[in-house]
Amino acid sequence: MVSNAGLKFYLIKSDVMLFPDWAYKPTWSPGSRQIQLWHFLLELLARGEGGAIGWGGEWGEFVIRDPEKLARLWGERKGKPHMNYDKLSRALRYYYNKRILHKTKGKRFTYKFNFSKLILVNYPGYPPPAPPAPPAPSHQVIHHVFTSA
DNA sequence: CACGGAATCG
DNA sequence: CGATTCCGTG
Numbered sequence: 001m002v003s004n005a006g007l008k009f010y011l012i013k014s015d016v017m018l019f020p021d022w023a024y025k026p027t028w029s030p031g032s033r034q035i036q037l038w039h040f041l042l043e044l045l046a047r048g049e050g051g052a053i054g055w056g057g058e059w060g061e062f063v064i065r066d067p068e069k070l071a072r073l074w075g076e077r078k079g080k081p082h083m084n085y086d087k088l089s090r091a092l093r094y095y096y097n098k099r100i101l102h103k104t105k106g107k108r109f110t111y112k113f114n115f116s117k118l119i120l121v122n123y124p125g126y127p128p129p130a131p132p133a134p135p136a137p138s139h140q141v142i143h144h145v146f147t148s149a
Numbered sequence: 150c151a152c153g154g155a156a157t158c159g
Numbered sequence: 160c161g162a163t164t165c166c167g168t169g
Contacts (some may be wrong), residue, residue, distance in 0.1 A: 002164075034159085080163070089163055093152065098161095108150070 024056050035077060038100055038113075044073070060113035061104055 044053050045062055052070040056063045064070055067085035075083030092111060095101035104110040
């Protein structure tokens, strides 16, 4: 992992993933509030932990390989020992209206992040006035994905 | 499994 | 507000 100009880069299965700092808050920031579910999912995905959850075919798509294990992990993080996939998935469904996630229909346990909307929802000041970064060619494509609506 | 209303909580 | 809990419906 490499930090640079408020952005973090993660190497995952030979793909370079980029998350803005605010999007990668495994712990609670200055505001000191509880971890959010989609933060938690990005955290597991970024680590490429592989077991419970992993990236899917399309950009931003992910597949829950072991739903009950994921629920158990999530429950541990939140101190909810009775967490299960039924309840976790309800929380995911609430993300549909918030435009953070949507379901990949037909594909079991498969959802997809709306990365650009994620930025709008959680970082109202986006995009920053001056994004003058002279990015390395390898990062430029991905940076563009994030900055375009 | 997936969806979404409703009540409830911290 | 962002879940958690519970549950009826398809």
